[in-house]
Amino acid sequence: MKSHLLFFDIDGTLLDERTGKISNGTKEAVKEARKNGHLAFLNTGRSYAELDPKVMEVGFDGVVCGCGTYVTYKGKNLVKENIEGEKAKKIISLITSCKIDALLEGEEYFYVSKKTSNEKLLLVKKFFGEEVNQKSRFWEEKNPEFQKMSIWLNEDSDFEEFHKALKQEFMFIKRASDFYEVIPKGYSKATGIELLVEHLGMEKEHTVAIGDSANDLAMLECAGISVAMGNSKPAVKEQVSFVTKNVEDEGVAHALAHLGFV
Helix, strand or coil, rough: CCCCEECCCCCCCCCCCCCEEECHHHHHHHHHHHHCCCCEEEEECCCHHCCHHHCCCCCEEEECCCCCEEEEEECCCEEECCHHHHHHHHHHHHHHHHCEEEEEEEECCEEECCCCCHHHHHHHHHHHHHHHHHCCCCCCCCCCCCEEEEEEECCCCCCCHHHHHHCCCCHHHHEEECEEEEEEEEHHHHHHHHHHHHCCCCHHHHHEEEEHHHHHHHHHHHHCCCEEEECCHHHHCCCCCCCCHHHHCCCCHHHHHHCCCC
């Protein structure tokens, strides 16, 4: 079989969010696919700073992070969309005035406010910032450099004003009633695939994307072969070539075997 580029989402795809683990079956399937001549890439909404070492230990040829805003191949950086300096300060000022909780996600660190009391955001900070890779910083103490952001709303938030101020430059992906990923326009998980296809001189028909959520739709629509996890929402399953098993039922391994990569 001709070499393919395989793109994997992390949360809900490679990693079972209920257990926080990647199964041995998934690890072995990715390893075998690479041994068989295919290239494996993470394609995730997480920033590079939020990559868990246990995910990286699976073994990948490169990463597409921050919904396409940061891309590497064989350790070489191909794309990095940096938001920093005055632009970052203006965004933080807007976050504060609109009473929004935010996670600013970058290559070296991710940033939160000292003042946040959002429970979900504090869990992210504790997990990645204290338990996994010590990449958390307060934006009040260190000038942030980031590629994308995630925001949480509360009853006092002025989302309308926030969206109005940024909608010309940023795309908003609604993940829950109170949760959005906010990404610079011109980037997506699909643009990461397109960049690597061009960089490696491949054909898009020889790409495979496996995901489970709304921020995976762009890469699923872009790839030559698209796979939804069994635990995906119906809107995701409707957009794909094949629906595999749930993450807890070795969905990734099942998909790679079904498609003939292992």
